[in-house]
Amino acid sequence: MSLRGLINSRILFSVIIISMFGSVLTIWQARQSVEREVNSSFNLALQMMDLGFSHLSRTSMTEYEWLQQISAIQHTRHLHISIFNEEGEEVEWFVPDSIEDERPPEWFVRAVKTTYPSANYDIRLADGRLKQIIVRADPLDEIVETWEESVAYFWSVMTMIGVIFLAINIVFNSMLQAVRSIVVGLRRVESGQYGRKLPPFKISEFDAIATEINHLSDALKLAKDNNQALARHTMQIQESERRNLSRELHDEMGQSLTAVKAMSTAIRQPGADVAKISESIADICNHLAGVVRSMMRTLHPLSLADLGLGATLSDLINEWRRRYPDLVIKLDYDERLDQVAHELAIHVYRIAQECLTNVVRHANATEVTLVIRQEGEHTSPRVVMRIRDNGQGGESSGHGFGVLAMRERVENMGGRFRFESEAGKGVCVSAWMPIIEKSDNE
Numbered sequence: 001m002s003l004r005g006l007i008n009s010r011i012l013f014s015v016i017i018i019s020m021f022g023s024v025l026t027i028w029q030a031r032q033s034v035e036r037e038v039n040s041s042f043n044l045a046l047q048m049m050d051l052g053f054s055h056l057s058r059t060s061m062t063e064y065e066w067l068q069q070i071s072a073i074q075h076t077r078h079l080h081i082s083i084f085n086e087e088g089e090e091v092e093w094f095v096p097d098s099i100e101d102e103r104p105p106e107w108f109v110r111a112v113k114t115t116y117p118s119a120n121y122d123i124r125l126a127d128g129r130l131k132q133i134i135v136r137a138d139p140l141d142e143i144v145e146t147w148e149e150s151v152a153y154f155w156s157v158m159t160m161i162g163v164i165f166l167a168i169n170i171v172f173n174s175m176l177q178a179v180r181s182i183v184v185g186l187r188r189v190e191s192g193q194y195g196r197k198l199p200p201f202k203i204s205e206f207d208a209i210a211t212e213i214n215h216l217s218d219a220l221k222l223a224k225d226n227n228q229a230l231a232r233h234t235m236q237i238q239e240s241e242r243r244n245l246s247r248e249l250h251d252e253m254g255q256s257l258t259a260v261k262a263m264s265t266a267i268r269q270p271g272a273d274v275a276k277i278s279e280s281i282a283d284i285c286n287h288l289a290g291v292v293r294s295m296m297r298t299l300h301p302l303s304l305a306d307l308g309l310g311a312t313l314s315d316l317i318n319e320w321r322r323r324y325p326d327l328v329i330k331l332d333y334d335e336r337l338d339q340v341a342h343e344l345a346i347h348v349y350r351i352a353q354e355c356l357t358n359v360v361r362h363a364n365a366t367e368v369t370l371v372i373r374q375e376g377e378h379t380s381p382r383v384v385m386r387i388r389d390n391g392q393g394g395e396s397s398g399h400g401f402g403v404l405a406m407r408e409r410v411e412n413m414g415g416r417f418r419f420e421s422e423a424g425k426g427v428c429v430s431a432w433m434p435i436i437e438k439s440d441n442e
């Protein structure tokens with residue numbers, strides 16, 4: 001069921017319940033008020049009759065006098081007064097003005113009507129004749145008034161409900177339009193069209209949702225652009241590493257192997273200096289072993305698996321200290337991190353390596369501190385890295401991939417990464433990643 005259908009059906013249901021409850025209440029109130037009104041008129045009439053009769057001697061009352069007496073109350077509302085002779089025939093009556101034309105529906109009269117009182121008076125006239133007066137309550141004119149009031153009340157309630165219904169539908173229409181635009185916006189985000197933004201909405205809640213979707217779209221666009229750039233960069237690195245490898249293989253290995261091959265031919269010549277040639281072959285082999293080791297170190301920090309993260313980091317830092325003696329490099333390392341999985345250790349190592357490269361390349365710093373610790377043992381154990389230098393900091397001067405790649409590494413591990421750079425105060429790189437313990441086969 002659509003939202004509009006749901007709301008309309010709920011409103012209709014509420015209107016029916018309110019109308020039923022209102023009708024019952026109105027009829028109950030009408031019944032009470034008719035009863036009260038009719039009873040008070042009846043009691044007033046009786047009091048007037050009693051008062052009138054008490055001033056007159058009933059036995060000596062003339063017909064004119066008691067008729068006068070009755071005429072005094074005949075205009076009292078809600079009363080039906082009948083006069084009967086000695087034979088029991090109704091000789092005269094006084095009724096309220098005719099209301100036949102405006103008579104309310106019979107069901108309403110029956111619903112409102114209760115039993116009403118009546119009173120009899122026996123009057124002996126001066127000439128000795130006996131007459132009987134019967135005074136009865138007649139609620140019909142009061143019921144007519146109540147009916148008219150109820151109808152007016154009913155229509156005013158109906159008009160009010162109509163206006164509310166209309167107002168809800170108008171607001172609802174604009175809400176539905178906003179929802180439709182938001183759905184279209186979400187579909188665009190889903191299909192990767194991040195360029196088109198949602199417009200501002202008049203309703204603040206929808207405007208907040210639209211703003212968030214626009215932010216989400218920006219963030220996804222940035223992530224997509226970064227991923228594409230990183231993928232391109234990775235391919236470029238791969239290609240350049242392949243080129244380097246092939247050059248090394250060509251320059252070092254190729255030439256050395258050719259030399260060994262030439263020497264193997266020379267050694268077969270009569271009078272060849274076998275000892276010297278074999279010494280040359282050994283030299284070439286030593287050189288080749290060095291080349292292979294250096295290529296392997298470039299491709300992968302072997303010592304990480306053999307020596308552990310702490311020792312490999314110390315090794316790296318010592319190498320940097322040797323190359324840049326003017327730069328003070330401090331390391332605060334938590335030995336417990338030697339137990340983390342190789343996958344995590346390599347990320348920590350590469351981040352430290354990239355930060356040191358950046359410090360040397362961009363910071364113009366005299367000191368850099370690397371804090372690499374384990375935190376949150378009892379809640380969520382994580383490795384926390386903070387690498388801070390005292391260099392120039394400030395705006396980025398280039399569009400490299402080092403920071404981007406560090407962020408990717410950390411976020412892919414489910415962690416958080418922050419790069420803070422303040423002019424004159426240096427750069428602080430912070431990262432945390434959830435700890436992954438070494439598995440049994442590592």
Ligand SMILES: Nc1ncnc2c1ncn2[C@@H]1O[C@H](COP(=O)(O)OP(=O)(O)OP(=O)(O)O)[C@@H](O)[C@H]1O
Binds near residue numbers: 359363401404
């Ligand atoms: N320690 C630092 N001090 C000052 N500026 C820095 C520092 N580290 C990074 N930057 C700035 O941030 C930019 C981005 O660094 P990033 O490592 O991503 O790229 P890069 O070092 O220029 O190139 P590469 O892709 O080779 O790493 C740098 O060009 C530099 O302007």
Ligand SMILES: [Mg+2]
Binds near residue numbers: 401
């Ligand atoms: Mg860099």
